[in-house]
Amino acid sequence: MGNLEYKVLVGLEIHVQLCTQTKMFCGCALSFAEEPNSRVCPVCLGMPGSLPVMNKQAVEFAILAGMALNCQIAQFTKWDRKSYYYPDLPKNYQISQYDLPLAINGYIEIPTDNGIKKIRIIRAHLEEDAGKNLHTAGNFSLVDLNRAGTPLLEIVTEPDMNSAIEVRALAEELQRIVRYLGVSEADMQKGHMRFEPNVNLVITRAGQEFKTPIVEVKNLNSFKALENSINYEIGRQLDRFNETGEVMEMGNKSTRGWDDAKEVTVLQREKEEAHDYRYFPDPDLVPVETNEDWLIPIQERLCELPLKKRLRYVKEYGLSDYDAGVLTSERATADFFENAVKSGGEPKRVCNLLTQYFQKRANERGCNLTELGVKPQQVAALAKMLEKEEISATAAAAISDAVVLSEDLDPGKYAQEHNLLQKSDAGELEAIVEEVIKANPQAVEDFKAGGKKSGKAKGFLLGQVMQKTKGRANPKVAAEILDRKLA
Amino acid sequence: MNQLSAKELRDKIKAGEIKSVEATKAVFERIAKVEPTVGAYISIFEEQALAKAAQVDKRIAGGEKVGELAGLPVAVKDNMCTTFGTTTCASKILANFHAPYNATVVEKLLSSDAIIAGKTNLDEFAMGSSTENSGLKRTVNPWDIERVPGGSSGGSAAGLAAGLCFAALGSDTGGSIRLPASFCGVVGLKPTYGRVSRYGLVAYGSSLDQIGPVTQTVEDCALMMNVIAGYDPADSTSVDEKTAPLCDYLAKLDEPVKGLKIGIAPKFNAGADEQVRKAIDEAINTYRNLGAAIIEIDMPHFDYAIAAYYMVATAEASSNLSRYDGVHYGHRTRNPNDYIEVYTKSRAEGFGKEVKRRIMLGTYALSSGYYDAYYLKALKVRNLIRGDFVSVFEKCDCIMMPVSPTTAFKMGEKLDDPLKMYLSDIYTIAVNLAGIPGISIPCGFDDKNLPIGLQILAPAFGEENLLRIARMYEKQTDWHRKRPNLNG
Numbered sequence: 001m002g003n004l005e006y007k008v009l010v011g012l013e014i015h016v017q018l019c020t021q022t023k024m025f026c027g028c029a030l031s032f033a034e035e036p037n038s039r040v041c042p043v044c045l046g047m048p049g050s051l052p053v054m055n056k057q058a059v060e061f062a063i064l065a066g067m068a069l070n071c072q073i074a075q076f077t078k079w080d081r082k083s084y085y086y087p088d089l090p091k092n093y094q095i096s097q098y099d100l101p102l103a104i105n106g107y108i109e110i111p112t113d114n115g116i117k118k119i120r121i122i123r124a125h126l127e128e129d130a131g132k133n134l135h136t137a138g139n140f141s142l143v144d145l146n147r148a149g150t151p152l153l154e155i156v157t158e159p160d161m162n163s164a165i166e167v168r169a170l171a172e173e174l175q176r177i178v179r180y181l182g183v184s185e186a187d188m189q190k191g192h193m194r195f196e197p198n199v200n201l202v203i204t205r206a207g208q209e210f211k212t213p214i215v216e217v218k219n220l221n222s223f224k225a226l227e228n229s230i231n232y233e234i235g236r237q238l239d240r241f242n243e244t245g246e247v248m249e250m251g252n253k254s255t256r257g258w259d260d261a262k263e264v265t266v267l268q269r270e271k272e273e274a275h276d277y278r279y280f281p282d283p284d285l286v287p288v289e290t291n292e293d294w295l296i297p298i299q300e301r302l303c304e305l306p307l308k309k310r311l312r313y314v315k316e317y318g319l320s321d322y323d324a325g326v327l328t329s330e331r332a333t334a335d336f337f338e339n340a341v342k343s344g345g346e347p348k349r350v351c352n353l354l355t356q357y358f359q360k361r362a363n364e365r366g367c368n369l370t371e372l373g374v375k376p377q378q379v380a381a382l383a384k385m386l387e388k389e390e391i392s393a394t395a396a397a398a399i400s401d402a403v404v405l406s407e408d409l410d411p412g413k414y415a416q417e418h419n420l421l422q423k424s425d426a427g428e429l430e431a432i433v434e435e436v437i438k439a440n441p442q443a444v445e446d447f448k449a450g451g452k453k454s455g456k457a458k459g460f461l462l463g464q465v466m467q468k469t470k471g472r473a474n475p476k477v478a479a480e481i482l483d484r485k486l487a
Numbered sequence: 488m489n490q491l492s493a494k495e496l497r498d499k500i501k502a503g504e505i506k507s508v509e510a511t512k513a514v515f516e517r518i519a520k521v522e523p524t525v526g527a528y529i530s531i532f533e534e535q536a537l538a539k540a541a542q543v544d545k546r547i548a549g550g551e552k553v554g555e556l557a558g559l560p561v562a563v564k565d566n567m568c569t570t571f572g573t574t575t576c577a578s579k580i581l582a583n584f585h586a587p588y589n590a591t592v593v594e595k596l597l598s599s600d601a602i603i604a605g606k607t608n609l610d611e612f613a614m615g616s617s618t619e620n621s622g623l624k625r626t627v628n629p630w631d632i633e634r635v636p637g638g639s640s641g642g643s644a645a646g647l648a649a650g651l652c653f654a655a656l657g658s659d660t661g662g663s664i665r666l667p668a669s670f671c672g673v674v675g676l677k678p679t680y681g682r683v684s685r686y687g688l689v690a691y692g693s694s695l696d697q698i699g700p701v702t703q704t705v706e707d708c709a710l711m712m713n714v715i716a717g718y719d720p721a722d723s724t725s726v727d728e729k730t731a732p733l734c735d736y737l738a739k740l741d742e743p744v745k746g747l748k749i750g751i752a753p754k755f756n757a758g759a760d761e762q763v764r765k766a767i768d769e770a771i772n773t774y775r776n777l778g779a780a781i782i783e784i785d786m787p788h789f790d791y792a793i794a795a796y797y798m799v800a801t802a803e804a805s806s807n808l809s810r811y812d813g814v815h816y817g818h819r820t821r822n823p824n825d826y827i828e829v830y831t832k833s834r835a836e837g838f839g840k841e842v843k844r845r846i847m848l849g850t851y852a853l854s855s856g857y858y859d860a861y862y863l864k865a866l867k868v869r870n871l872i873r874g875d876f877v878s879v880f881e882k883c884d885c886i887m888m889p890v891s892p893t894t895a896f897k898m899g900e901k902l903d904d905p906l907k908m909y910l911s912d913i914y915t916i917a918v919n920l921a922g923i924p925g926i927s928i929p930c931g932f933d934d935k936n937l938p939i940g941l942q943i944l945a946p947a948f949g950e951e952n953l954l955r956i957a958r959m960y961e962k963q964t965d966w967h968r969k970r971p972n973l974n975g
Contacts, residue, residue, distance in 0.1 A: 042588050046810045048581065048689040049568045049590060051722050081806050083853075085830055092809035141826070143814065278853040280862060283693035283803055286723050 004242075005204040008234055010167050011159035013216075014174065015152045015194040016184045017129070018061045023149035024128040025052030025095060025285075031146035032190070036134070044149035046090030051284050054079075058151035059102070059288060061183040062126045063298050065153055066103030068177050068305060069121050073295060077102050078287040083278045087143050088131040096154075098279040101125035102288075108157075108177070109307055110169040116307070119170055120158040127152050153184075159198065164230035168223050171195055176306040180331040188221055195226050199233045200248060203241055211248040212237045217265055219257040229258040232265055309334055317347035326355055332370040339376035345383035353379050353386075357400040378403045381411040389474055395420040422474040426481065429465070429473060433481045436464045447486055458482065488513050490970075493559055493653040493707040500558040503547055507540035507558025510653075511602050514560040517650050518604070521973050526626045527646030529565045530572045531605035536560065543600050554599035555714050561596060562652040564643050565606035566613055567698070568687040569593050576689050577621035578611045580811045580818045580837025590687020591719045592656060592698050599714045604652050607642025611839045612808065613663055613691045615639050616911040619902055620841045627898070628670060629971040630937055634895040637667030637911075643701040644671035649973055654711055655701040660692045661796055662890070662915025664699045665927035669890035669940025672929045672969060674702045674957070677915075678712065679947045680922035681726035684719030690807040692800035693724075695919040704967050705928060705957040709736035712950060731948040743959045744952055749774055750784035750883035755914065759892040766931035766939040767889050773963050774887075782883050786875040791868045792917035793909060798852050798865030799920070804842075805849030811837060844905065873921045880946040885956050888914050890927045890940035914942060923947050928957050929966035938966070 022029060026043035042050040066073050080098035106121035129152050131145035155174075161167045175193060178184040186193045200214045215233055220226045233256075240246065256265035281287075304312075306328045313324035328334045333354070340350045354369060358379070362369045382399060385391045391399065398420060399411050415421050437444055446457035458479075465478045488510060491499070499505040515533050522528060543558040563569065566576045568586035575581045589597070596603060610620035618626045618641025626641045628634040629649040636645035640657030644667035647655050657664040659677035668675025676699045683698045690696060700711035713736050719725045751771060756764055775781060813819035813833025820832035838846070852861040879886060891911050901908040918925040923944055930941035941960070945953035961967055 042586075045815065047568075047587065047816070048574065048576070048584070048810070049566075049586070049685075049687040050588075051686050051724075053721060053723050083806060083809060085809070085812065087812075087814045087826060087829075090810060090815055092812055093806055276855045278806070278850065278855070278858075280802060280806070280853050280858070284690075284723065 004238065006238065007202045008162050008164075008230075009159040009200055009202060010161040010230060011198045012155075012157045012161070012167065012170065013196040013198070014155040014157075016065070016155065016174075016178055016186065017192040018058050018151040018153055018183055019185050019192075020055055020057045020061060020151055022055055022057075024055050024058050024126070024151040026149055028149065030150055034146060036142070036144035036146060039146040040148070044090070045145060052095060052282070054285060054288070055151060058126060060298055061151075061181075062102050062124065062153050063290065063295065064181050064301055065178060065183050066106065066124050067299060067302050068181055069103070069106040069108055069124060069155070071103035071106030071121060071124060073103055073290055074100055075291075076100065076287060076289050079282040079285040080279045081282045082127075084275065086130065087141065088133045088145070088148070090131065090145060090148055094128060094130065095282055095285070096127035097125035108170060108173060110166065110173045111307060111310075112166060112169060117166065119160040119166075122156045122158055124153055124155045127154055164227045164234070167195075167197060167230055168227040171223055171226055173307060176329065180303060180306055181301075188223065191221070195220050197226070197230055198253075199230055199237070201234065201237050201241070203238070210241065210245075212241050213246060213248045214253040215265070216253065216255045217258055218255060218268065221260075225258055225260055228263055229265055232263065236265065303331070306331075306334075313347075317341070317351070319348065319351055323351050323355055326359075327351060330368065332368060336370050336376055336379075340379040340383070343377045343380035345380035346387050349383035349386050350379055353382055353396070353400065357397060358404075361400070361404050372404050373407050374403050375407060378409065378411055385412065385415065389476065390421055391415055392422055392471065392475075394471060395422070419470075419472065422472055426477060429469075429478055430481055432465055432468050432473070433478065433485060436461055436468065437485060440464065444486060489517065489650045491653075492704045493556075493561075493702060494704070494710050496653055497555075497557060497559050497710070500543075501547065501553065507543045507547075507602060508537060510558065511536050511540040511560050511604070514604055514650075514652060521629075521649050522651060524627065524632060524973065525629055525645050525649045525651065526624050527607050527642040527649060527651050528562070528605040529575055529577065529608050529624055529642070532572060532603060535571060536602045536604050540602050543602070554601070555710065556596065556599040556601035558600060558602060559654065560602045560604045560652050562605055562607050562643055562646050562655040563593060563596070563603055564609055564640050564655070564657050566609060566658060566689040566691075567593055567606075567656065568689070569603070569606065572606060574606070574689065575623060576612045577609045577623050578811075578837065578839065578842070579622045580833070582623060582818065584817050586687075588687065591684035591721060592715045593687060595714050596656075601714075607640070607646050607655060609642055610639035610663075611842050612689065612804070613639040613658055613660055613696075614804070614841050614845055616662065616666055616908055617896070617898075617901065618642065618645075618667070619898065620839060622839045628895045628937075629973050630672065631895065631935065634897055634937070635670065637670030637891075637895060639663040639667075640675070640701060641667045644668050644673055644675065647671070647673050647701055647703065648971055650970070654703070654707050656698055656711075656715070657701045658688055658696055658698050659915075659919065660695045660697075660800060661919050662912040664701060665890050665915050665925055665940065665942060666911060668701055668927040669942075670895040670938065672932075672938030672966070672971070674700075674705055674708050674926065674928050674967065676700055676708050676712070676926045676950070676954075677918060677924060678716065678950055679726075679731070679924045680919075681724055682731070682924070682948065682950065683715050684717070684722040684725045686719055686721040690803070692803045692919075693807060694803060695796075695800055697919070705926075705954055705961045706737070706740060708926070708957075709740050709954045712736045712954070716950070726948070734951050736951055736954055739951065740955055740958050741962075742955060743777065744884060744955050747774065747777075747779040747885075747956065747959075748782055748883040749779050750782050750879055750886040752784050752786060752789075752886070752888065754785075755789065755888055758913070759889045760894070760933075762933040763889050763892065763894065763939050766933075767887070767941060770930040770941045770960060771887055773960060777959055777963070784879045784883065784886065786872075786879060786917075788868065788871040788875050789917055792872055792920055793913060795865040795868035795872070796912075796916045796920060797848065797909065798861050799869060801845045801849030802852045802862050802865075803849065805846045805853065808838075808842065808846055813837070841905070869920045872917050876917075876921045876923055876944075876946070884945070884952060886944040888942050888944075890914060890942040894933045894935070894937035894939055918944055924950050924953055926953055926957050928960060929969070930960070930964070931966060932969075938969075
């Protein structure tokens with residue numbers, strides 16, 4: 001059998017943990033790695049008689065995310081109970097949203113090699129997370145309910161992604177978006193973002209289309225795993241189709257888990273069980289009505305999204321796509337950059353200072369660029385001095401180091417006090433050039449002779465000028481003088 | 488002292504004429520004497536009660552300010568969470584359950600300086616009309632110990648009628664306060680849905696459940712409402728006081744409602760036993776003699792109330808009771824083979840017959856493919872019933888009808904026929920579906936000396952008027968002063 005023509009279809013079900021102060025329906029703080037069952041109360045433990053109370057901040061975060069994902073925000077939404085028995089689910093029902101989700105019909109734009117692609121979003125709704133079952137040694141399991149009741153935004157996309165790379169691009173874009181909005185820490189390792197791709201292929205053979213059975217992949221806790229698992233599934237589904245010719249039909253969707261060590265997916269559930277979740281409106285909660293008075297202030301919190309920003313940086317500031325990507329990867333960095341530009345720094349120079357000097361310092365300290373204690377105005381001042389050729393690149397590096405150590409430092413004053421300003425004064429430089437010419441007749445001769453030796457000789461002579469000025473001569477001005485004198 | 492109403496006792500305690508300790512001791516003496524016969528309480532807190540009584544007495548003697556229910560021995564239905572003792576819901580599955588928090592109403596009782604004497608028996612998870620479904624205890628009717636006290640708040644009503652407390656709290660999902668109040672000859676109010684916080688009330692049918700007072704007099708009922716009513720941020724379905732302002736229910740209690748218009752539906756009343764019907768007619772006559780106008784009303788959808796109720800209540804119950812799984816708290820089966828058996832066996836062993844029946848009914852009603860035909864349809868009927876009440880209340884201030892078609896029936900009489908049992912609630916259930924308030928007040932006795940209750944219904948949040956209307960009758964009669972003749 002020759003190579004088959006095929007198209008990959010991937011849709012995502014995404015759970016984003018919102019970084020609210022408290023849980024979805026009670027006053028407990030969100031938990032990270034505390035002692036098991038220490039962040040719990042009667043409500044998230046599902047104690048008899050306890051009642052949920054909606055966390056308004058979670059709803060606002062979800063609305064904000066829904067707006068950023070270009071969704072319609074429901075004017076009327078409600079809470080439903082989704083019933084299933086599992087030990088990590090204290091009430092044996094999860095409070096979720098069934099037929100009237102908070103947000104519908106949106107899209108997310110992702111960068112691809114062929115430009116921007118829109119991936120449609122079917123819905124985004126809020127729900128509470130379950131706890132965790134801990135299977136330690138022994139003939140029993142333990143249940144930790146610290147996570148129970150944590151607010152989750154569930155986002156469901158159409159199967160609009162056609163490669164593993166596109167899936168990864170969406171995941172990374174979504175991570176940037178929710179971080180920009182400040183609604184999630186979106187750390188995949190910590191489970192703040194959980195992706196469950198639904199993968200299948202449309203294979204064309206002898207002019208006929210065949211759809212392979214859909215596979216839902218679970219247990220993905222890095223972007224790499226997400227990408228690799230899809231590539232693995234593509235190969236596996238092709239092989240399987242070649243072997244069995246099995247195609248998609250009712251009830252043959254299966255669930256496979258990603259084994260990170262072996263880099264394979266492993267069958268978890270053969271057939272999609274006919275789950276009856278017995279959804280019905282939660283009588284303990286009142287429906288949510290969103291009106292303009294509530295939505296407009298949320299809308300105002302919406303910011304320019306990372307991809308838009310990145311494209312704008314390329315177009316408006318002439319930055320490279322790579323640099324624009326680095327600067328827009330986090331909102332704080334982008335804000336810092338824009339503030340420095342607003343303070344008069346030339347964008348490209350500000351970009352270079354940030355990506356070259358300050359990013360390195362931040363990396364050394366294991367912190368964010370914006371946590372270095374540097375002010376955008378200081379970076380702008382440095383950029384201005386560079387632009388006016390008042391300082392050399394070496395001097396800029398030295399001043400940057402000083403700026404990192406002191407928030408109040410004025411880069412201009414510092415350069416002056418530490419003799420870091422370049423000598424651009426032609427008169428002063430001319431005397432030095434004159435001295436150098438006199439002291440190096442051989443080099444002057446080589447220079448005048450032209451040819452290969454000439455360039456080398458010029459470099460040598462300029463080096464001598466720099467040495468005499470302790471590196472503070474403006475190399476451009478010095479070269480001009482030299483050229484003129486030896487012409 | 489046992490002849491005093493709660494309000495009278497409270498006033499005397501506050502005035503220093505009677506010590507709370509004396510009153511509390513008297514209650515426990517009475518409990519020692521007749522509780523073995525009545526079986527009203529699942530748990531009693533004698534030591535704790537006497538200590539609190541002594542503390543209240545001391546504060547009164549010291550001239551300190553004390554709460555509305557200062558020193559008053561009261562009882563709480565055992566489906567309201569308390570940090571002390573157990574909260575069993577009369578179910579084996581929660582027989583040893585210790586709640587980690589107090590229900591809002593319990594907090595309110597405690598901060599009003601009430602003395603909680605004990606927690607009363609009920610039909611398991613409040614599912615029943617006779618208290619015979621209790622998985623832990625048998626409660627009898629103090630007027631005839633061969634008969635049921637009504638349910639599900641049977642322990643609260645029987646205990647109060649037997650003098651084992653001065654006032655009590657019950658909960659009412661389909662008549663569970665009003666029916667036992669009627670069978671035991673006491674006053675029982677189901678407030679408007681949302682008027683009293685449900686936080687800490689173990690849920691049966693969440694959209695129907697409401698806590699309310701079981702008291703000796705209408706005045707006591709107003710006193711209790713002053714304590715328990717109000718918005719609670721912990722209960723999203725409790726109504727804020729801007730939407731429905733609270734009032735002092737005692738303030739105007741003795742002012743008769745002027746130009747009172749009473750709605751009656753002879754069609755319904757016709758379904759009641761003759762002696763019940765006669766008592767209701769006479770009660771309405773009393774109002775007529777006070778100048779009230781009697782208007783005939785029609786409620787076209789009333790007949791569907793029981794059917795709709797048993798869909799809505801059981802659907803919610805099937806979900807509410809899914810948390811009793813043997814995993815987190817409550818009864819767990821011994822030696823399960825796997826976690827599925829933890830669920831199935833713990834539940835099979837822990838729940839009684841009626842609870843299982845309702846869980847199955849509700850699960851079925853919510854199942855995919857049946858949801859629209861059952862649950863959704865029931866919700867539509869519910870809206871129609873609500874609409875019936877709204878249009879009726881445009882014409883009258885209140886509606887009067889029996890609480891139940893019969894007086895207290897014999898133990899076991901309806902136990903094997905659930906449908907017959909369900910029909911005991913035919914007059915009370917629509918009120919819960921509509922969310923409006925309803926009160927049961929004593930209005931006579933049948934020839935077996937069994938109490939009969941008059942039910943009065945008012946528009947949503949019309950408790951103030953409702954209590955005033957009930958009080959008008961109470962002042963004309965002394966049914967509420969009758970006590971059963973119980974000798975331990």
